[in-house]
Each structure stands twice: as C-alpha cells, then as structure tokens.
Amino acid sequence: MDQTSAAKGRAPAVPLSGLERSTLRELLIHGPKSRAEIARELGMSRASLTRVTRALIEQGLVADGPVKLRGATGRPSEVLRIRPEGRQFLGVKLTGDRLYAVVTDLAAQALVEYDEPLTSRSVEDAVAQIGGVCERLSAEYPGIEGAGIGLAGDVVSKGDRQIVLESPFLGWSEVPLADLVGERLGLRAAAENDVRALTAAEHWFGVGAGYESMVLIAIGSGIGVGIVVDGKVVTGANGRAGNLEHLPVDPSGPRCERGHRGCLVSYLANAAIVGALRAPGLDYAGVVELARGGDPAARQAFRDAGHALGVLVATLANTMNPEKIVITGDGIAVTELARDEFDAAIAAGRQPGEAPIALDIQPFEFSEWARAGAVLAIRDFLRF
The missing domain is CATH 1.10.10.10 (Winged helix-like DNA-binding domain superfamily/Winged helix DNA-binding domain)
Incomplete structure (x- = not known):
C-alpha cells in the first residue's frame, strides 16, 4: 500500500x-x-x-x-x-466540480482550509486527488490521525464498510469510498452523506451540543434534512432518512424536475427561486439582490420559498418533536427575505397552544461542509 x-x-x-x-x-x-x-x-x-x-x-x-x-x-x-x-483530522467535501478540505484539531477547530477544482469525477481520480491534498496539508500538519469525506448522496454502512450507494452529482454508485480513501492515505477514513455529517458537527460542536434530539435543515442547491434521536444521527435503512425534497406543499404549484407538482424542492431550492423569474443569465445571488431591492417577482419567489420552508419546519416539529431545529445552508437568505411567510406557515401547521419551536438560524460558510468531514473522522476515531 x-x-x-x-x-x-x-x-x-x-x-x-x-x-x-x-x-x-x-x-x-x-x-x-x-x-x-x-x-x-x-x-x-x-x-x-x-x-x-x-x-x-x-x-x-x-x-x-x-x-x-x-x-x-x-x-x-x-x-x-x-x-x-492532541490530534489532527482531515475533512473533505466533494461536490460535482470541486474539492474542499480542512485540517482540524480534536475539538473540530479549523487549522487550515483549502480548495481546488475536482480534476475528474471518476472514483479513481477523486481518491488520488484526496491523497494529493492530504500530502500537501500533512507537510504542515504531519499528525493527521484520520480522514472524513462528505458528499451529496446515499451512504450506508454494510457491516464495517461505508458504501456510497448513489451520488448523482458525481455519477457514482456502489462505491466503497471510505475503504478506498483509507487505503490511499494509510489512515482510518469515514464517508457519509454531507447533510448528516453537518448534522453530526452541529450536534457535537455547534448549537446542538448537549441535546438528545435535534433536526438540521440545509437549504441551497438541494434540501437536506439531518435528524438526531436519542443522541444519534438517524441514517435510515437505505441511507435516505430525512429525504423530504418532494414533500407536498401546494398541489396546484409548479412541477419539479421529477414531475411532482408543488413539492418542497420546486419552491425552496436555489434553482427553483431563480427559475421562478424566468430571466436568462440570472443566478441566485442576483435574485437575492433583486429581492432586497424590492423587485416584485423576486420578492414573490422568496415569499413562496419562505412558505415552503415553514411547511417543512412545521412537519418536522410535529413528527419528530425535537428539542431544537437548526436551519443553515447557502440558501439561508429565504429566512431574511420571507420571514413573515415562513412564520405564518409554521403557525398554520401547528396545533394551537403548542410549545414554541426552538429555532436556530445559522449563517453558513461553504468550508463548514469540509469541517463536517473532519467531525466524521473525529467520531470515527471515537468509534461513535
């Protein structure tokens, strides 16, 4: 090796x-x-x-x-x-076109951050690139104990192996990523769905520390939900716990790419908010700027998104009854631009007299995804 x-x-x-x-x-x-x-x-x-x-x-x-x-x-x-x-850990986040990395200490504090374009989406090339990044970072931080990799997709444990069942952004299926990276690095390695990794990071080292139950909602290019019950992150039988992108919101609403009408992702995903304006060349940052400037179409797109997010929060509060719900992600502007619609949808979905939801809206930096990978490594080090 x-x-x-x-x-x-x-x-x-x-x-x-x-x-x-x-x-x-x-x-x-x-x-x-x-x-x-x-x-x-x-x-x-x-x-x-x-x-x-x-x-x-x-x-x-x-x-x-x-x-x-x-x-x-x-x-x-x-x-x-x-x-x-006392220990250092490598965290990695893979997207469809970029690799983000961080080295943290045992308390998950970032010591260095790094990112570069993904050279290829092939499994072999991605594993080799992770190895090269580890080599560069370990020149300054030679005590790296283990590595954790987060990515969008379904990840399950089969025996003592962690298998990426499917990752659409990378085009992967049935990939034993943790084994491959561990062999390349000569270190223990762990792999997990990126939202569950972020949930674990918030549960141990963030606003969820000390809670036995919590829910994390990550909004951005997709809608991810991480769930903690009895102090443990829930994975589900097929690595798909919290897959609520197609939760019905309005049966007369727009269709998503899978043909569902008025589901959560058709309102709340960044691409859905951009698409609602039907303006060629416009991106999410541009829609945010328009909405803050009072543009009616942009404001309406965010109002619809805020209503959808409130439906999701109320649904999770009713079904999971968590001690805390955390909202984060690069689509977090919806909570600023449509707070009234968001709050109204939560109220409409709750029983009268219910205890208020302990809601925590967290600002987001993309490097947090890589730090969540390092938390995977820390948890693996502790065999949790």
Whole structure:
C-alpha cells in the first residue's frame, strides 16, 4: 500500500479502549468535568477512572484543568479538559466540480482550509486527488490521525464498510469510498452523506451540543434534512432518512424536475427561486439582490420559498418533536427575505397552544461542509 506522508514516519497510535473513548466523548461534548462527575456519568469505579484518565493523559488527549467549585457542596475539584492539539483530522467535501478540505484539531477547530477544482469525477481520480491534498496539508500538519469525506448522496454502512450507494452529482454508485480513501492515505477514513455529517458537527460542536434530539435543515442547491434521536444521527435503512425534497406543499404549484407538482424542492431550492423569474443569465445571488431591492417577482419567489420552508419546519416539529431545529445552508437568505411567510406557515401547521419551536438560524460558510468531514473522522476515531 502506497501510504502518504500523513502516515509515514510516525508510530501508530495506541487504540483507545471503550471506557477511554466514552470519557473522551464526555469531555468533548460537555466540556471540562471533575473526575467524580465523569465517574458518575459513565458508571465507572474510582480505580477504573484512574486507569482511564492516566492513559488519556499519557496519550496527550486530556489534561488537568484549573480547580473549580463543583456541585451543590461547593467543594473545589480539579477538572479534566480536552487537549485539542492532541490530534489532527482531515475533512473533505466533494461536490460535482470541486474539492474542499480542512485540517482540524480534536475539538473540530479549523487549522487550515483549502480548495481546488475536482480534476475528474471518476472514483479513481477523486481518491488520488484526496491523497494529493492530504500530502500537501500533512507537510504542515504531519499528525493527521484520520480522514472524513462528505458528499451529496446515499451512504450506508454494510457491516464495517461505508458504501456510497448513489451520488448523482458525481455519477457514482456502489462505491466503497471510505475503504478506498483509507487505503490511499494509510489512515482510518469515514464517508457519509454531507447533510448528516453537518448534522453530526452541529450536534457535537455547534448549537446542538448537549441535546438528545435535534433536526438540521440545509437549504441551497438541494434540501437536506439531518435528524438526531436519542443522541444519534438517524441514517435510515437505505441511507435516505430525512429525504423530504418532494414533500407536498401546494398541489396546484409548479412541477419539479421529477414531475411532482408543488413539492418542497420546486419552491425552496436555489434553482427553483431563480427559475421562478424566468430571466436568462440570472443566478441566485442576483435574485437575492433583486429581492432586497424590492423587485416584485423576486420578492414573490422568496415569499413562496419562505412558505415552503415553514411547511417543512412545521412537519418536522410535529413528527419528530425535537428539542431544537437548526436551519443553515447557502440558501439561508429565504429566512431574511420571507420571514413573515415562513412564520405564518409554521403557525398554520401547528396545533394551537403548542410549545414554541426552538429555532436556530445559522449563517453558513461553504468550508463548514469540509469541517463536517473532519467531525466524521473525529467520531470515527471515537468509534461513535
């Protein structure tokens, strides 16, 4: 196997035990804690906790923090904290024409960001290009522990393998992407649907941290929905959980490319908003600019999109009853330009007297997709 410099010349990491991974997860997600708090949360004996914390400290993954007052007794306790610099991870996002990459620390903070055109959509070329990017980035960050790749499409686990069943943007089907990238890099690698990866990133390191249930809606070129139930990201039997692009909104509405009339994607996707104006040469940014300037057709396109988004939010709130709903993506302008229609559609779809939805609208940078890939690698490192 031709390993890249990311894996050459360094001793293999000592595998973490189950208790070590659980302790590390607890500190990653919930922040610094005393040894007593960790033992109580994980049901560990004092002797077991001593062995676990010693091993994690020796591997450079955790460190003793400052003494703080903990609990109702107000007793001072020395807390344990994550050492973010203890490990580094490569995150990759593939689109139909571009590769985005990032190296993060253990706390998913980006250390470097990089992107370049995708040289080819063939599986072999894409894997080779990921390898080349890893080689360049590992020259500056030689301690990369693992890699995660996010892409649009259906990704499922078959045994211990992660298979891209279908990725229309890349023209792939039945591709064991994680295995191929792992072999090329000489590192552990994970692959996942990009929206589920972004959901996992928000759940562990973003506005969803600490919640047992949440929903993430990503709006842009498509409409993606990620779901967390009982602290776990839901995948579904065929990697298609949250596939709601064709949720009916208005039976007399426009047809989508698959022939459905008035479905969610026919109103809310960026291309649908642009298409509603029927103006050659216009792009999404141009429609946003027109709408902000008061153009009637542009404003109407966003009003229709805002209504559709409200229908989706109400549907998810009613069916999933999550603690939080996060909305993000490069189509986020709809929440600004059609907030009244958005709020009205939510209200119309909810039972009177229902508790308000905990809604979080997050600004979006495209590099977040690559960072979500790094979170895949972090979760794989912790075998979560």
